[in-house]
Amino acid sequence: MNHYLAFMSVLFFVCTCLIRRDVVADRTNQHFVPQFYFRHFSSDQRTIGTLLIRDGRTIAHAPLKGQCARKNFYGSKEIEGIFSQIESHQCQAIRAALDIANNASAPMFTPEELSSFLDAVIFQRGRTALEIEKRAAATEKMLLECFKHHLKHSDDVERLDEMLHHIDAGNVSVTEPASTTVLRSISVALESSVAISDLNLCLLRNRTDYPFIFSDAPVVLYNTYCRNVRNRGVLGLQCPGLQIFFPLNPWTLALFIDGDKYKGPFNDYMQHDLVNRSDVSAINALQIHHASNAVYFGDAVHESYVQDLWHAHRLTIKSIRNQCVVGADFWIDGKPPKGNILQMFEPQVRYDLSLSFVECEPIAEHEYVFTPRSPKIHRELQELREDD
Numbered sequence: 001m002n003h004y005l006a007f008m009s010v011l012f013f014v015c016t017c018l019i020r021r022d023v024v025a026d027r028t029n030q031h032f033v034p035q036f037y038f039r040h041f042s043s044d045q046r047t048i049g050t051l052l053i054r055d056g057r058t059i060a061h062a063p064l065k066g067q068c069a070r071k072n073f074y075g076s077k078e079i080e081g082i083f084s085q086i087e088s089h090q091c092q093a094i095r096a097a098l099d100i101a102n103n104a105s106a107p108m109f110t111p112e113e114l115s116s117f118l119d120a121v122i123f124q125r126g127r128t129a130l131e132i133e134k135r136a137a138a139t140e141k142m143l144l145e146c147f148k149h150h151l152k153h154s155d156d157v158e159r160l161d162e163m164l165h166h167i168d169a170g171n172v173s174v175t176e177p178a179s180t181t182v183l184r185s186i187s188v189a190l191e192s193s194v195a196i197s198d199l200n201l202c203l204l205r206n207r208t209d210y211p212f213i214f215s216d217a218p219v220v221l222y223n224t225y226c227r228n229v230r231n232r233g234v235l236g237l238q239c240p241g242l243q244i245f246f247p248l249n250p251w252t253l254a255l256f257i258d259g260d261k262y263k264g265p266f267n268d269y270m271q272h273d274l275v276n277r278s279d280v281s282a283i284n285a286l287q288i289h290h291a292s293n294a295v296y297f298g299d300a301v302h303e304s305y306v307q308d309l310w311h312a313h314r315l316t317i318k319s320i321r322n323q324c325v326v327g328a329d330f331w332i333d334g335k336p337p338k339g340n341i342l343q344m345f346e347p348q349v350r351y352d353l354s355l356s357f358v359e360c361e362p363i364a365e366h367e368y369v370f371t372p373r374s375p376k377i378h379r380e381l382q383e384l385r386e387d388d
Contacts, residue, residue: 027080032128032182033068033216036091040098040249041214041298049297049306053288053317056310060300067296068216070129075179083127090120094248101203101252101271108270118193121219121246121254122237126189130217130292130320132181138322138344139181143174145326145342195237195381196244198374199256202266203248207273210280211250211302213309215291220245221346222286222353224360225261229368231325233345238372238381241360245286250298253283258373263359272357279355281309288313289349290320318350 042048047061074080093116099106109117125131148167151157166172206212225241226234235242244256257266265272274280287295288310297306324344372378 027077027084028071029065029069030071030073030080031067031069032073033124033218034087034091035064036087037094037124037214037218038064038067038296040094041247041296043299049300049303051295051297051306051310053291053293053295053310056307056314058303058307060303067294068128073129073179074183075177079183086119086123089116090123093117093120097203097254098248098252101205101248115193117254118196119190121244121256122189122193122196123186124246125217125219125221126185127182128217128292129182130290131185132178133292134320134322134346135181135185136175138324139176140174141324142342142344144172145324147174191384192237192381194377196242196256198377199242199244200259200266201270202255202257203271204253204255204283205271205273206251206253206280207275208277208280210277210284210305211298212247212253212280213250213284213287213295213297213302213306214247215287215295216293217290218247218287220286220290220349222348224353224358225258225362226368227348227352227362229363229365230347231365232343232370233347234368235346235348236370238374238378240371240373241363242373245283247283247287257358260373261360264357266357274357276356279357282353282355284309285313285351286349286353289317289351313351316350320346320349322346 038048039045042064046064048064048067050059050062050067051057052059074083093109093113096106096109096113097117100108144167148164151160151163157163221235222243222245223229223234223239223241224243226239233239241258241261242256243258243262244254246254246256248254255266257264259267284306295306295310297303322344323346324342326342
């Protein structure tokens with residue numbers, strides 16, 4: 001954990017331009033899903049199968065170099081260089097996970113490897129183009145609401161009513177560079193991997209002839225236990241019932257799951273074999289619903305399977321956008337709030353996941369009261385953010 005917090009110090013050092021630009025290699029083509037991850041799926045290490053979400057068109061052999069990359073996505077070449085160093089540690093942790101899943105004689109995670117693996121999951125979650133798309137509109141709404149609150153409680157604002165009218169009429173906007181949004185997301189991610197350290201880790205080994213696929217936002221958070229809760233966020237890293245799906249290659253997937261809310265083999269064993277095609281397709285459907293632009297598959301022989309899966313879900317695919325709600329009607333710590341609450345949260349993907357090896361009784365919306373899975377970890381995170 002301290003290792004990555006140190007990297008964050010360097011990151012902000014870079015952002016203030018105190019590192020000389022002329023000592024950094026040209027890194028303008030910046031990937032938000034790293035190329036080493038693509039190679040775990042690629043059958044020839046150079047190309048990848050691609051399906052475009054908007055129309056289902058497929059490209060059997062798309063070059064790896066151009067996938068999930070944008071020019072200066074992170075805002076500077078220096079930041080890309082730092083992220084490359086972080087990726088080298090996380091790549092080793094992912095390889096360790098693959099060895100544990102598929103090699104009976106492989107040693108279990110060292111504490112350092114497990115920590116790096118958790119970091120890899122949360123870092124990948126926070127660094128994608130989808131994170132920018134999710135947050136943009138809700139962040140603007142939240143900032144405008146905060147600005148309105150500021151104006152209403154200031155004593156020296158001229159033409160207050162006129163300013164409020166223009167805000168309510170949509171004539172005022174608040175935007176920020178995409179790189180700022182993603183760097184904020186990453187900075188939170190790099191401090192937050194401890195939040196999922198209490199989840200059970202199960203390495204799913206795919207024994208079917210259907211491969212795991214992945215999207216341009218491959219770390220998917222889901223919550224079957226809270227699938228009926230619609231009026232607030234249930235994908236927080238310390239939320240009860242959280243599930244995290246992260247494909248590692250076509251035949252291996254890391255599942256992080258709340259062992260208190262679900263029953264299944266993951267409570268007793270770190271490895272579990274999937275023998276039902278339906279389970280693989282259900283997990284793959286999450287990737288389709290969580291994608292921004294594309295999903296990927298490793299071998300051209302699976303092109304028709306991926307197309308069929310997209311056709312089965314295409315009418316229910318809906319872009320994921322964070323919601324900003326003013327005046328939520330839930331209580332906090334067992335008490336009604338004083339005044340309106342401004343709440344921003346990510347809704348679940350529009351898909352009801354059902355897996356044969358996971359048993360769960362979803363909670364009713366009116367029964368749900370947020371309690372962190374681990375109060376100790378929750379306190380540690382709060383203290384860390386207060387110190388910042």
